[in-house]
Every structure is written in structure tokens, then in C-alpha cells.
Amino acid sequence: MKKIIFILAGCAAMLATGCDKNDNGSDRFQASAQAQAALIEMYPDATDIAWHAKNGYAVANFRTGNSSGTNSAWFDNGGAWYMTETEITFDQLPEAVKTAFNASEYASWRVDDVDKLEREGVETIYVIEAEGRIVYGVETDVDLYYSPDGVLVKKTVDADDDYDYGDFIPAQPSQGIDAYIAANYPDARIIDIDRENGMTEVEILDGSVCRELLFDPAENWLYTKTEVRSTDVPQNVMQALESSEYAAYRIDDIDFYQTPEGEFYRFDLESPAGDVKIDITPDGSLSEAADDDYEGNGAMVDQAVADFIAAKYPGAVIREYDYDDGLLEVEILHDGREKSVFFNGAKEWVSTEWDVRRNELPAAVTDALAASQYASYRIDDIEYVQNPSGEYYALELEQGDREVKLRITADGTIL
Secondary structure (H helix, E strand, C coil), rough: CCCCCCCCCCCHHHCCCEECCCCCCCEEECCCHHHHHHHHHHCCEEEEEEEEEECEEEEEECCCCCCCEEEEEEEECCCEEEEEEEEHHHHHCCHHHHHHCCCCCCCCECCCEEEEEEEECCCEEEEEEEEECHHHCCCCEEEEEEECCCCEEEECCCCCCCCHHHHHCCCCHHHHHHHHHHHCCCEEEEEEEEECEEEEEEEEECCCEEEEEEEECCCCCEEEEEEEEHHHCCCCHHHHHCCCCCCCEEEEEEEEEEEEEEEEEEEEEECCCCCCCEEEEECCCCCECCCCCCCHHHHCCHHHHHHHHHHHHCCEEEEEEEEECEEEEEEECCCCEEEEEECCCCCCCCEEEECHHHCCCCCCHHHHHHHHCCCCCCEEEEEEEEEECCEEEEEEEEEEEEEEEEEECCCEECC
């Protein structure tokens, strides 16, 4: 495993030549001799070279004889290289990536852009930007990040149009973290390394399995988390769930945790009576998940996201974050409720949702349901939803094999 080059922070540290702006807002920047020499050494046939300052890096936009579009290479002032983004065509993708995309739910979407990301010390990633339509006819786009062997390692919905992958440059793991990964996952490929507030999160591809490792400021390993399907859970663990009081709950998500204290499967369960998280060990022991167990990555939430949450939900405590179908999901505790706040790839607020019990529904909502064609349906789940367009109760209803989702505002209007 290669070491990750240390990333220096800020223009003053990385780019001594400065980061001036023209009156029109464009960069006026003279790259150091070391950065220019490093570019030519890596890409001796580079032409049409234009240098810019971005986030403390010297970034060269250029073309080469075998590229179908523009390349962008990121260096520091000393000439150390961090990342190259290369625009390629869909046909230039590895066969495994093309096969994976063509077998995905996005195969019918229009491919708008394809990029190859090479970064120092970590796995090469291919990004396919596809455009399509989702529920309620809202046009959206999705960025799909694939490893060379076709494993989908990340998905982002509605990123900024001018997103340049600058925050996808990996941070540097300490020697201790690097050694831990090498010893415990010797064949793993590093996908990303993120460090915030002393915490370090490392995403790896272990064979074809994506795992997240979290380390505290003292470099102590806190956990390894792996998302799993119910078919991957041992039979005795599933039997423990099926024989418990939560047997009728719907499984929303399952994560397998490996920790210094042991291993367990964490189930996120939903029901009309409320949502719950439970932990089941490999030997079948079941318990409700503690509020603060193994959710330390909440301290690593992007500052802009944290500021938004603090302003909209005063006093909220950020517990953890994860990605759910391309959206950033931040779990908070606010006014005694667990709420999920969702953001798109541009860090824009998409919605906030929390669980609601049936006896908490306003009379206008229950009256509207009773007067609707779905009065005889069973309520399977209820959530309160806030988004930039308004607020409503989202009801999931069932009758036999039929499932219906209703949106009803507090005044009883069915949307």
C-alpha cells in the first residue's frame, strides 16, 4: 500500500505565488517552476496548458494527444501531484464498468459526462454522470463512482454543475492507521480518506465489498462498518429477529459492525408504532442500540451542512451521517426526536424526515384518510416530511399486495 502524500492546507502554505483574482473573477496565477516541471514530467505531450489556483492547489488544465477532452492535474507548490481528472468517452471505460452501468437502474438514462480520476496512493475511480427523471417528474442527475472492476463505490445526486472533485483528494492517514489497514485488510484498495476534527474515516474496497473504518483522534480504531443485505445475514441472526417483538417491523437497512468489543448486526426497523434500531450479535443476542454507540462520524459532517442544521434545528445534536441512494443523510436528535436531514451533492437541503406514530396524526389527516378511497388500507409507516416546497405527512399504506404512498398536509389536503 502506498503512502498518501501529506496535503498542505491553504494558499499560503501550498502556493507561495498567490491566488489573485482578475476583475471578472477568473484566476490570475503563475504556477511554481516545480509544479510546471512536474506536469511536463508526468505528461510530456501536454498542450494548451492553463494554470489556476483552486483551494490551495495549483491546477493545470491541458490536453494530450490521446485524450478526448480536457485534463486537470492538481499539484502543490513543491510539485507534488495529488490528482488528475481526465475526460473520457463511455467507450473508453473498462469493460467491467460499462457492464455494471448497463446492468444498473440508470442504464436507460442519458450519459452526460464520463471522467477518470487518478489520485495519489488510492484506487483509480471512473465517474459516470447520467441524467434522467425521478418521482414527480423532477429532472435530476446522478454521479456514479466505479472502481476499475465495476464495483459501485459511491453515488451522488445533483452535484454542483462546476464540481471539480477537489474534495475527493484523499487526506493522509497516519502511519498507525496505514499500518492497521495493511495488517487487517492487506488486499484492500483505498477509495477515500477523510479527516475532520481529529477523526479519520477511511473507505476501502475489500475485494468487491465496500467498508468504512473510523479512527479517533488518538488513532484508535473505533469500528469497521459494512452495509449488508438480509440475504447476507447469518440464519441464526435472522431467526433472532423473527422470534422477537420486532418480527413484524420492516427492515430499512442493515449494517455489520466490527468493533474492539465485538461484532454485531445493526438493524434499522420501521413500523407504525415507531422506528427502532436493534443490535444482534452473531450468536443471536438481541438488544436495542444505544443512542451513542458506534456513531462517532457525526463529528465529521461538512461545516456548511452543520451550520445549516444548527440554524434550522437549534439545539440539534448531530449523531451520524451516511449516504442513502445518492443523498447525504445526517441523523440528528432534535426536540427529543431522531430526525434524518438529507442533502444533495451540492450540499443543498433536500428534505427532513422523522417518524410519527398514528396517535400523533392531526384529526384533519385521519379524517382525510378515512374519507379517501384508501380508508380500508392498513397504515404501514408514517413520517413527517419537511422540504423547501412545504411540509406534509407521508403515509405508506397496504392492502393485500397493493401498496400506496399518500402525502397529506396538516390541514387534511391530499397532495
